[in-house]
Amino acid sequence: MQERSEPEAARGPRRGRGRRPTAEVRADVLDAAGALLLERGMGGFTIEAVAERAGVSKTTIYKWWPSKGALALDGYFHAVExxxxxxxxxxxxxxxxxxxxxxxxxxxxxxxxxxxxxxxxxxxxxxxxxxxxxxxxxxxxxxxxxxxxxxxxxxxxxxxxxxxxxxxxxxxxxxxxxxxxxxxxxxxxxxxxxxxxxxxxxxx
Amino acid sequence: MQERSEPEAARGPRRGRGRRPTAEVRADVLDAAGALLLERGMGGFTIEAVAERAGVSKTTIYKWWPSKGALALDGYFHAVExxxxxxxxxxxxxxxxxxxxxxxxxxxxxxxxxxxxxxxxxxxxxxxxxxxxxxxxxxxxxxxxxxxxxxxxxxxxxxxxxxxxxxxxxxxxxxxxxxxxxxxxxxxxxxxxxxxxxxxxxxx
Known part of the structure; x- marks a missing residue:
């Protein structure tokens, strides 16, 4: 979770599509989704906000999660596990x-x-x-x-x-x-x- | 419940405002609300339908129940009690x-x-x-x-x-x-x- 507080620019190549291993990107999305949920509740939970926080595109998220609800549930499970x-x-x-x-x-x-x-x-x-x-x-x-x-x-x-x-x-x-x-x-x-x-x- | 199947006209004076005792009208509304819920579920449940079935005005219903949800809950409790x-x-x-x-x-x-x-x-x-x-x-x-x-x-x-x-x-x-x-x-x-x-x- 610590790298989340780095300035965007510092991540450099990690933001490029396809440059990070799938498992790592997936874990980043779940970290971001879980943290966002526990901070803001469902009212502040959007695919956009998760994408920005995880440093991935919305398209990447939609590849794995069919809906905001599905992503919220996985993020929730991940956060409380x-x-x-x-x-x-x-x-x-x-x-x-x-x-x-x-x-x-x-x-x-x-x-x-x-x-x-x-x-x-x-x-x-x-x-x-x-x-x-x-x-x-x-x-x-x-x-x-x-x-x-x-x-x-x-x-x-x-x-x-x-x-x-x-x-x-x-x-x-x-x-x-x-x-x-x-x-x-x-x-x-x-x-x-x-x-x-x-x-x-x-x-x- | 049996009088519900009578033709509307047969009720005559019972439909007039203020002619029936309050407790009786209230019971009729709850009967109608409960029966409607168990027949149609929330999808077919409206204040209008309850009013028509009970032979009362919507105004009468709103005097006792602040919302459709409140009426549904009372009707439900009454039906299953x-x-x-x-x-x-x-x-x-x-x-x-x-x-x-x-x-x-x-x-x-x-x-x-x-x-x-x-x-x-x-x-x-x-x-x-x-x-x-x-x-x-x-x-x-x-x-x-x-x-x-x-x-x-x-x-x-x-x-x-x-x-x-x-x-x-x-x-x-x-x-x-x-x-x-x-x-x-x-x-x-x-x-x-x-x-x-x-x-x-x-x-x-």
Whole structure:
């Protein structure tokens, strides 16, 4: 990210079309898209602004991303991926709690919460964005969570007859519920309770 | 609802302004709004169509409802209220499961699912609709669920230290998650698993 603050002129040949390896250009675009989203939210997010920040042409961006929504979703995923990585201790309750608390912090402490809420909202009447939301955000994030919980099943920490996909809806889905219909505040203590309720059971 | 199929002329004096009791007119409007929503979804929902169906003027509707969204939310709540009433047996797991399965059937077997998804979606960028969504739908539905679960706490079926508000997010919120981000299908068996996971706990 540091080279983003260099004067444009200093980049010289890096701006020329076709001179940088594809993977590097792609990573620059995702860095730029993610940073722009977290700074400005969807209101300030345009293909033009991402192109300028990444030092690429709009044509380059449209080669890989069919729409502003698709680019926003990939940029969003890219920006939050490392913060939302699962800790990898032997205590599944501690690991899930730590990840969910980090998730709540991102949703409430940065513009990320409004960004993803607006994308989910718009997806309800935009079939193309809805498909992108599943493919570029919901499915891959689910997979990361399910993988961590399947390991806990293998290690004998979660019951083998429980479907980890359902737990995704009862943990992260519960947070989206408070984000999208904020009758009650989305706070870190809530995340802790979500995990505790499921692991310990709520029957008296 | 039956009088809706009478010829307009047969209603005679009932259509005159101020001749019917307020509560009756209000109920007619809610009946009409709910029925229209479940038949046509938000795409065919207009104040004009509700007014015509209820045999009232648009002015009458605007006296009580500030916007189409507010009327849709009240009509929706009114239409699903009886189907989503909680069974009242001594078995909280059976009662919650039956209610959640009915909720899933409404969301997936009628246009209700698309209606509420579109309203939640639009509320993300419409502060007035967002406020109406909480006041007219989310808050009162939460209250009904919390009341049933507090009774289960009093009767010693749910642990007294568990917050029923969090359970709302882990049961109904989990269904909204699958409705709004349909990576996986929203089916009745899912509803059964939601309750079982929480009541029994998922730790091995």
């Amino acid at each position: 490392s913060v939302l990585a699962f800790p990898d201790s032997d205590d599944v309750e501690a690991d899930l709690t730590a990840q969910l608390r980090a998730f709540v912090r991102i949703l409430t402490g940065t513009p990320a919460g409004r960004v993803i809420a607006e994308l989910i909202g718009q997806a309800q009447t935009d079939p193309e964005l809805s498909a992108a939301l599943l493919e570029r955000y919901s499915d891959p994030r689910r997979e990361l969570a399910v993988r961590r919980m399947r390991r806990a099943q293998t290690e004998g920490q979660l019951r083998p007859d429980v479907d980890p996909e359902v737990l995704v809806d009862q943990l992260w889905g519960a947070c989206y519920h408070r984000l999208l219909m904020p009758s009650l505040p989305l706070v870190e203590e809530f995340a802790t309770s979500l995990v505790a309720n499921l692991l310990r059971g709520v029957r008296a | 009886s189907v989503l009433a909680f069974p009242d047996s001594d078995d909280v797991e059976a009662d919650l499961t039956a209610q959640l399965r009915a909720f899933v059937r409404i969301l997936t077997g009628t246009p209700a699912g698309r209606v509420i998804a579109e309203l939640i979606g639009q509320a993300q960028t419409d502060p007035e609709l967002s406020a109406a969504l909480l006041e007219r739908y989310s808050d009162p539905r939460r209250e009904l669920a919390v009341r049933r679960m507090r009774r289960a706490q009093t009767e010693g079926q749910l642990r007294p230290d568990v917050d029923p508000e969090v359970l709302v997010d882990q049961l109904w919120g989990a269904c909204y998650h699958r409705l709004l981000m349909p990576s996986l299908p929203l089916v009745e068996e899912f509803a059964t698993s939601l309750v079982a996971n929480l009541l029994r706990g998922v730790r091995a």
